[in-house]
Amino acid sequence: MLNPKIGIIGGSGLYKMAALQDVEEVQIETPFGSPSDAVIVGTLEGTKVAFLARHGRNHTLLPSELPFRANIYAMKKLGVEYLISASAVGSLKAEAKPLDMVIPDQFIDRTKNRISTFFGEGVVAHIAFGDPICHNLAGVLAEAIASLNLPDVTLHRGGTYICMEGPAFSTKAESNIYRSWGATVIGMTNLPEAKLAREAEIAYATLALVTDYDCWHPDHDSVTVEMVIGNLQRNAVNAQKVIQETVRRLSENPPPSDAHSALKYAILTQLDKAPTATKEKLHLLLQKYL
Numbered sequence: 001m002l003n004p005k006i007g008i009i010g011g012s013g014l015y016k017m018a019a020l021q022d023v024e025e026v027q028i029e030t031p032f033g034s035p036s037d038a039v040i041v042g043t044l045e046g047t048k049v050a051f052l053a054r055h056g057r058n059h060t061l062l063p064s065e066l067p068f069r070a071n072i073y074a075m076k077k078l079g080v081e082y083l084i085s086a087s088a089v090g091s092l093k094a095e096a097k098p099l100d101m102v103i104p105d106q107f108i109d110r111t112k113n114r115i116s117t118f119f120g121e122g123v124v125a126h127i128a129f130g131d132p133i134c135h136n137l138a139g140v141l142a143e144a145i146a147s148l149n150l151p152d153v154t155l156h157r158g159g160t161y162i163c164m165e166g167p168a169f170s171t172k173a174e175s176n177i178y179r180s181w182g183a184t185v186i187g188m189t190n191l192p193e194a195k196l197a198r199e200a201e202i203a204y205a206t207l208a209l210v211t212d213y214d215c216w217h218p219d220h221d222s223v224t225v226e227m228v229i230g231n232l233q234r235n236a237v238n239a240q241k242v243i244q245e246t247v248r249r250l251s252e253n254p255p256p257s258d259a260h261s262a263l264k265y266a267i268l269t270q271l272d273k274a275p276t277a278t279k280e281k282l283h284l285l286l287q288k289y290l
């Protein structure tokens with residue numbers, strides 16, 4: 001039986017989990033199309049987990065092309081309740097240096113071209129998103145990092161992740177505006193994912209892996225893909241250790257999460273009056289409330 005309760009979405013540079021055993025590739029179809037790639041279901045620390053390469057295993061999808069809804073729906077369909085997102089980010093603060101890890105607790109949306117809701121077509125819901133990251137899942141992630149004592153890696157707990165559209169990196173003027181807003185890191189992917197995970201009642205936390213200083217730092221070159229991938233390859237080993245230890249802790253002691261009941265007070269539509277086709281499409285998300 002598959003039924004992984006823990007999902008991992010790997011971003012730039014993290015296209016597979018080397019330690020996964022008894023691996024099965026699962027092609028999942030969803031009402032929102034196909035996910036970025038097959039989901040790899042396997043065992044990590046004796047626990048079933050589901051791994052998905054966000055941009056595809058050969059990195060063929062731009063941030064704006066990512067099938068965010070299909071990716072999260074696929075995780076939900078497999079039974080995932082906790083989702084860890086590993087993501088490359090640029091640092092907007094001097095103290096968060098390349099190879100450091102950040103567990104953000106806020107987002108600012110600078111995307112322009114993303115669909116970040118499952119709802120519509122006759123079913124209206126507004127999830128609470130004041131605290132977009134699951135505090136308890138982030139706590140397990142932080143404890144896992146602390147327990148590993150990784151050399152040369154500082155953990156920064158909390159902070160704001162700016163989610164930009166891309167694919168071009170920011171201008172210096174933009175980067176400095178984000179700094180003036182007090183933001184900590186910048187990336188192109190995590191905000192739509194976090195919103196959809198919340199709508200799907202999946203606890204979500206981001207493990208942000210700092211790869212560069214974006215383009216604002218007077219003593220560092222502006223970000224390039226070469227810089228990002230070089231640092232992420234160095235960091236990917238650490239990221240996998242962190243994920244493995246997080247999975248071990250989660251399976252021993254799965255924490256409660258407000259995300260698991262996020263739709264309880266979010267749906268405005270009287271579901272008995274909602275269009276049947278939409279209720280069928282969203283059955284996986286709505287079934288508890290029908």
Ligand SMILES: CSC[C@H]1O[C@H](OP(=O)(O)O)[C@H](O)[C@@H]1O
Pocket residue numbers: 010011012013054055063086087088089166187188189190225228229
């Ligand atoms: C390769 S640099 C830009 C790219 O890297 C990050 O991806 P992910 O969040 O999937 O690790 C960033 O968001 C951009 O998509």
Ligand SMILES: Nc1ncnc2[nH]cnc12
Pocket residue numbers: 088089090091164169170186187188211212213214215223228
């Ligand atoms: N500087 C940066 N801006 C946006 N996304 C990134 N991913 C990694 N570094 C980034």
